[in-house]
Amino acid sequence: MKHTEENPIKKCGQKIMAIHDTMDVLNGKWKVSIIACLCFTPMRYSELLKEVHGISGKMLSRELKDLEMNGLIKRNVLDTQPVIVKYEITEYGASLKDLTEVIADWGLKHRERIINS
Template sequence: MMMQSENNDLIKECNQTIQAIHDTMYVLNGKWKVSIIACLCYKPMRFSELLREVHGISGKVLSRELKDLEMNHLISRKVLETQPISVEYEITDYGSTLKSLTQAIADWGFKHRKKIAGKLLEYEHVDALAK
C-alpha cells in the first residue's frame, strides 16, 4: 500500500510535469511554430523559403509566428545586405534544444499515419468485400 507522503510526492511531480507541458505548449502554441522550428533546425532560411516550405501558412501568419519565436529567443533574424534587402531566419542555440522534440513529434506522426492509414486500408478492403 502506498504511503500518503509517497502519494503526495507523485501528485506534486504530476502537477509540475503538467505545468511544464503547459509552459511548452504556450510558447509553441498554434499550428505553425513547431513546423517553422523544424525547418530552421536544418538550415537558415529566408522568409520566402519558409513560406514555400511550411505548406498552407499565409505570409501574415508566418510574419507573426516568426516575431513570437524571435521574442522567445528560439530564432534570430538577420537582415542581409542584398538588393532587394532580404531577411534570413536562423535557429538559436536555445532554439536548437527543441530539435529532439520536433524529431520525436515527427517520429510519432510517421507511426500514427502508418497505423491510421493501415486501418483505413483495412476498412476500405472490408467495404469493397461487402459490395
C-alpha cells in the same frame, strides 16, 4: 515513516505545469514546423512560406515575430542589394530539435497506423 520519494501526484502536477509552459511558447499550428525547418538550415521568408505548407504570409510573419521574441530564432538582415533577410535557429531554439524529431516520428507512426487500420 519518512518518505524519500516525491509524491507522484505532485510530480505529475509539476510535469503538467512544465508542459503548459512549453505549449504556451509553441502554441498554434505552425511554430513547431517553423522551428523544425530552421533546425536544418537558415531560410528566407519566401522559403519558409513554401516549406510550411498551408501557412499564410500574415500568419508566418506573426509566428516569426513571436519566435524571435521568445529567443528561439534570429532575424538576420544581410548587407546585400537588394536586402536579404534570413531566419535562423538560435542555440536556445536548437534545444527543441530533439522535440521536433520525436513529434515527427510519432506523427509518421500514427499516420501509418491510421492508414493500415
